[in-house]
Amino acid sequence: MRPIRVLVAKPGLDGHDRGAKVIARALRDAGMEVIYTGLRQTPEQIVAAAIQEDVDVVGMSILSGAHNYLFPRVVELLKEQGVDDVLIVGGGVIPDEDIPGLKKAGVSEIFTPGTTTSNMIEFIKSNLKREL
């Protein structure tokens, strides 16, 4: 069985990525191959990397409040490219009232501050959209 491949991405203008690095590290320790692409990624860059790296999961973290635009945009671009077997999850500073809309837009789960990494790992492992 191959390792799960996850793209950890920071879309938008956040200036720091401590949280994303903590997540990347936790997923690494859970046996996953984590592709980390760094700060200030556009949705287009995230989708291009997800395709070239052939990931099972795209995990995005946003602190700056632009999640309602950026998360759905990534989902949309993946769809446009015909990618339908990637699990999309998000996290960061996301108000509770925004979560239903994001899920409706195609983000499978939103992990807000306080979520344990083991919850996230469990969610990813149980909700993959393709065979390993």
Added chain:
Amino acid sequence: MELIQRMLAGDKRACARLITTVESNPEEAEKILREIHPYTGRANILGITGPPGAGKSTLTDKIVKKFVDEGKKVGIIAVDPTSPYSGGSILGDRIRMQDLALHPNVFIRSMGTRGYLGGLSKHTKNALKILDAAGYDYIIIETVGVGQSEVDIVKTADSILMVMVPGLGDDIQSIKAGIMEIGDIFVINKSDLFGADRTATEVNMMLDLSSNMDRRPPVVKVTASKNEGIDILKSEIINHLVYLNESGKLNERRKNNMRTEIVELIEAELRKIVISSAASENKLESEVGKIITKEKNIYEVRDEFLKAIREE
């Protein structure tokens, strides 16, 4: 295979999916590699190696930009280490190549070593063949950050850039065997730091001691983060490729690599036979006991196993 047709037609998604398959499914991998074999052998393969933090990814980014400016297609395989504890990894080389992610003529793929110790992963060579068949003119393999002896890149690439930085040690380090012997081009990166001239001098002194070279590797000082020295480096890369072609060394090198690869493939199959034959009867376990109690020695046991396999 439909995926292969799509990959040959330039579809990046198909290319990516094929790499995943050759990386993790040996049986499927063989089918794919048999089918794409006629399309391989056209790309120039550059290996970029050096210690962790030498600036390999940043340098790769800058070199690739020069190639794509000339209309070339470039594939990149960037290898990072896999955890010996969890089997996971953090593949972070793309951070330094953000501008290239969207370039239509660039394909970047990150790989974990997955327990392989030579500076590459077991499947780097196969991923390389996919990118080669996909029509990339140059394929750049960035090794993991290496120490002194991870030299597998020498069996994989046509040209090897050995990336060094000032301050890693004195001249005695540069005359040791191993990694310092495999560079076709020595790159002193971070040349804006104190000690860069001295590092270049030490490498040159080491090269002065090598008497059996057909071609003296150039030593190029660059500062990749500021894009300084990259033009000169690029012309040295081209010079080396021209030399390889004109001297017949390219064929020689590729034949040597092919020989190694065939032997490795045969070894892997034989290993499977040996393991299954030894394991099938729990014979190995009982023989181990006999060696420990001095009833037999290790070479007798070896010969018995080989005899049994030959008779199968």
